[in-house]
Amino acid sequence: MPFRHAILSAGFALAACGPLLAAEPLTKEQIQSAVLSEAVTIPTPGEFFAAMDAQGQPNWTQLYAPTAAGTTASREQMALMLGVLVADGYMAVEAQDGQGVKNTGKDIINLAKKLNVSQSVLSRGNSINDFAENNDWSALREELEATQNDVKLSMAEQKDDGLIVLVTVGAWLRGMQTASDFISKNNTPELAGLLRQPAIVDYLLAQLGRLPERMQKAELIGEVQQKLRDLLVLVQTKNRTPPSQEAVDKMAAITSGLVAAISKENKEP
Amino acid sequence: MKPLVLLLLSASLLAAKPTPTPTPAPTPTPVPTPETRDQITARSKALELAGAFANDGYKVRDGYWGGMLEPGKPQILEINLFAGNSYWVSAAALSPARKLSVKIFDENGKPVKGESYEEGLAAAAGLVADASGRYFVRVELVEGEKADFCLIYSYK
Numbered sequence: 400m401p402f403r404h405a406i407l408s409a410g411f412a413l414a415a416c417g418p419l420l421a422a423e424p425l426t427k428e429q430i431q432s433a434v435l436s437e438a439v440t441i442p443t444p445g446e447f448f449a450a451m452d453a454q455g456q457p458n459w460t461q462l463y464a465p466t467a468a469g470t471t472a473s474r475e476q477m478a479l480m481l482g483v484l485v486a487d488g489y490m491a492v493e494a495q496d497g498q499g500v501k502n503t504g505k506d507i508i509n510l511a512k513k514l515n516v517s518q519s520v521l522s523r524g525n526s527i528n529d530f531a532e533n534n535d536w537s538a539l540r541e542e543l544e545a546t547q548n549d550v551k552l553s554m555a556e557q558k559d560d561g562l563i564v565l566v567t568v569g570a571w572l573r574g575m576q577t578a579s580d581f582i583s584k585n586n587t588p589e590l591a592g593l594l595r596q597p598a599i600v601d602y603l604l605a606q607l608g609r610l611p612e613r614m615q616k617a618e619l620i621g622e623v624q625q626k627l628r629d630l631l632v633l634v635q636t637k638n639r640t641p642p643s644q645e646a647v648d649k650m651a652a653i654t655s656g657l658v659a660a661i662s663k664e665n666k667e668p
Numbered sequence: 669m670k671p672l673v674l675l676l677l678s679a680s681l682l683a684a685k686p687t688p689t690p691t692p693a694p695t696p697t698p699v700p701t702p703e704t705r706d707q708i709t710a711r712s713k714a715l716e717l718a719g720a721f722a723n724d725g726y727k728v729r730d731g732y733w734g735g736m737l738e739p740g741k742p743q744i745l746e747i748n749l750f751a752g753n754s755y756w757v758s759a760a761a762l763s764p765a766r767k768l769s770v771k772i773f774d775e776n777g778k779p780v781k782g783e784s785y786e787e788g789l790a791a792a793a794g795l796v797a798d799a800s801g802r803y804f805v806r807v808e809l810v811e812g813e814k815a816d817f818c819l820i821y822s823y824k
Contacts, residue, residue, distance in 0.1 A: 438731030
């Protein structure tokens with residue numbers, strides 16, 4: 400039993416470890432009062448990719464194709480792109496492509512500089528390089544998440560709260576694009592089931608709905624919101640059944656279109 | 669040195685470092701707020717427990733959730749898990765709390781099968797997710813008085 404082994408390997412007392420004891424179900428009120436904390440409620444692309452590994456063993460070397468970020472003057476687009484790059488970083492880690500991780504790390508830091516994030520974030524670039532140099536893939540996964548969290552922290556300190564959710568949206572979209580594209584070509588019920596993420600889409604839509612009016616008016620943000628609504632219909636299946644092949648194909652098309660829109664050159668602020 | 673350890677060390681030195689804190693639904697917000705010394709200590713204890721699972725290949729999330737736990741007022745957190753992944757949700761509280769409990773429920777609020785670890789101020793619940801989607805974690809103060817707590821989860 401892997402759980403018990405984990406406990407034992409750490410030297411904890413066996414007596415303290417056992418099957419989860421029967422508990423009363425949660426009430427509707429308790430479910431409705433559940434806290435949503437972005438730092439833990441939204442999974443990282445790394446978790447998503449780990450699940451793909453468990454269900455389908457994708458060839459990450461073939462799948463990893465770094466996104467070329469177009470020049471943009473829009474801070475909203477930069478924030479979305481930053482998220483896309485973070486997901487690219489996780490893909491490079493899965494592909495065990497050290498140079499790819501370094502390149503993506505450099506792109507993340509360059510973009511973060513344009514968003515005026517703090518010095519602490521910039522030092523993460525050096526750590527990413529060091530871990531990539533040593534092929535420390537596990538540490539790189541942690542460092543990528545830590546970099547993303549530091550960027551968000553810095554945005555909050557600068558009262559750029561609206562940009563925080565855009566980083567999350569960018570990372571989630573890129574992870575979803577990678578997964579849906581792979582699954583549309585290698586569909587199994589287990590793999591397709593991973594795409595069933597209505598609670599996450601709901602959360603992201605709710606957060607986007609709280610963006611300042613100025614941001615809401617941006618064409619790209621409007622497009623992201625509309626396409627997320629389309630995705631919500633596709634990922635919402637009854638009785639936890641996996642989305643159909645047709646739905647998976649549509650998800651791949653929608654997310655590919657959005658990632659292309661996020662990474663295209665845009666001279667409008 | 670692992671980035672988590674570095675993060676923990678720097679967090680211990682900089683008591684005023686901001687961090688996310690729980691926000692009740694239906695108005696969730698990702699905006700971080702300042703972290704107290706007690707919250708940092710609770711996080712350190714939760715990381716200590718999560719570190720045990722890291723020895724078995726579990727990757728510890730950098731993100732965490734914390735706040736105040738009161739007797740008779742369990743805290744419930746929504747998380748999203750992927751089928752096929754194994755998870756451990758670890759939590760720790762500080763004195764005057766004495767005993768903590770962590771339970772995991774599916775999207776309908778039914779308790780899920782898995783493993784548990786409860787030892788005084790630290791507790792964890794583990795499962796292999798059988799379906800992708802929304803789950804709930806309930807952290808409860810079983811014995812003791814109001815205290816800070818922190819929750820972290822690991823996956824593989």
